[in-house]
Amino acid sequence: MPLKTISITNGQRQVFDEGEGEVLVFIHGFPLDHRMWQEQLKEFSREYRVIAPDLCGFGGSESVADDAVLSMKQFSDELVEILLALDLDIPVHLIGLSLGGYILGQFQKDHAMRIASMVFCDTKSTADTEDAKENRYKTARVVLEAGSHSLAEVMGTKLFALDTPESTLEMMRTMIADASPAGIAAASRGMAERNDFTDQLGTFRVPTLVVVGEHDSISPPDEMREMSEKIPNSEFVEIADAGHMSPLENPQEFNAVLRAFLRWVELG
Ligand code: MLT
Numbered sequence: 001m002p003l004k005t006i007s008i009t010n011g012q013r014q015v016f017d018e019g020e021g022e023v024l025v026f027i028h029g030f031p032l033d034h035r036m037w038q039e040q041l042k043e044f045s046r047e048y049r050v051i052a053p054d055l056c057g058f059g060g061s062e063s064v065a066d067d068a069v070l071s072m073k074q075f076s077d078e079l080v081e082i083l084l085a086l087d088l089d090i091p092v093h094l095i096g097l098s099l100g101g102y103i104l105g106q107f108q109k110d111h112a113m114r115i116a117s118m119v120f121c122d123t124k125s126t127a128d129t130e131d132a133k134e135n136r137y138k139t140a141r142v143v144l145e146a147g148s149h150s151l152a153e154v155m156g157t158k159l160f161a162l163d164t165p166e167s168t169l170e171m172m173r174t175m176i177a178d179a180s181p182a183g184i185a186a187a188s189r190g191m192a193e194r195n196d197f198t199d200q201l202g203t204f205r206v207p208t209l210v211v212v213g214e215h216d217s218i219s220p221p222d223e224m225r226e227m228s229e230k231i232p233n234s235e236f237v238e239i240a241d242a243g244h245m246s247p248l249e250n251p252q253e254f255n256a257v258l259r260a261f262l263r264w265v266e267l268g
Contacts, residue, residue, distance in 0.1 A: 003016055003017075005060070008081040010064075011056070011061075013055075013056065013061045013078070013082055014034075014060030015034075015052070015082060015086070016034045017086060018049070019044070019046065020048075020049050021047060021048045022093065022262075023088055023092040024049070024051070024093045024095060024262075025052070025053075025079070026040060026052040026095050026096075026100075027053070027055070027094065027101075028099070029098035029100055029244075030099040031058065031179045031183075032175045032176070032179075033054045033059025033060070033175050033179065034052035034053065035171065035175055036097070036247070037052050037248075039251030040258070043251075051088075053079065053082050056078060056183060057070065058175075058180075059175070059179070061183075065186075066144055066182045072105070072195070076106040076110060076111065079107060091113070091116035092114065092115070093118075094115055094117075096121065096123065097247065098219065099123075101120045101124070104118055104123075105197035106194075106195075108197075108204060109200060112206075116206060116265070117207045117261070118204070118208045119208070119209045120208065120210045121247060122211075122216050122218070123224075124223055124224070124227065125200075125201060126198060126223075127195060127196040132192070137188070139151065139185075139188045140184070140188045143181045143185055147177075147181060148176055148184055149176065152173040155176060156173070158218060159244045160172075161214075161215040161241060161242055164249060168248060172248075201230035202232065204232060207233050207235075207265045208231045208235070209257070209258070209261040210224050210228035210236045211224075211239060211257060211258075212238055213238075215242065216244045217243065217244070235264075239253050240253060242254075
């Protein structure tokens with residue numbers, strides 16, 4: 001079975017693990033879980049070993065106390081624990097979407113030796129504005145009072161481009177409803193307090209892909225292009241007909257771009 005339960009210092013984490021070969025690690029966005037990568041997990045596990053954890057408080061992973069803060073550092077350190085629990089003490093290819101990209105920024109700072117290449121999807125290197133921070137704390141309060149599903153409708157319109165099929169929206173609602181309210185609240189607080197890592201971009205040493213849906217309104221293409229321009233060994237690609245969830249909205253194009261990038265990395 002590709003789904004495993006792993007024990008780490010702060011509890012149990014559910015991890016998708018399938019395939020053989022070089023290791024690709026997919027880090028999901030907020031407030032979702034490994035299922036948002038379903039089209040990549042299926043495709044890339046034929047040629048690679050594909051790992052996709054449910055972060056603390058999401059999907060099938062254990063949660064935290066109602067008043068906890070899940071910092072990018074905690075998420076990133078947990079990722080190392082998960083890799084070591086899977087005997088993966090080697091550099092891996094890391095692919096992070098949005099929250100996953102914020103975690104990747106922290107991982108790059110603390111654990112650069114564990115990275116073979118990086119893919120920043122629909123994310124940003126900047127920190128929250130004061131207004132955005134306030135909204136995160138409001139989200140934390142609302143979700144603890146009204147439940148995780150209360151976030152589904154609000155997020156739906158923001159995450160996807162227009163004309164997203166109902167089946168995709170329904171899947172997103174299921175993932176959000178399955179996340180624990182305390183996990184959503186703790187990750188919201190952690191994102192509110194995350195650091196800006198723009199100044200680090202010029203120090204990245206591994207091949208990096210920066211990829212974004214052309215209609216992404218949360219991490220707009222212009223901002224992501226600027227981010228890519230600051231990274232020495234980086235490529236920037238816009239995915240057509242997609243918003244913030246480019247791997248889920250246009251998997252054919254996203255997978256082709258990721259495949260080409262991995263080939264380029266392999267060729268050295
Ligand atoms: C995500 O997809 O992870 C979220 O949009 C991140 C955020 O709210 O900044």
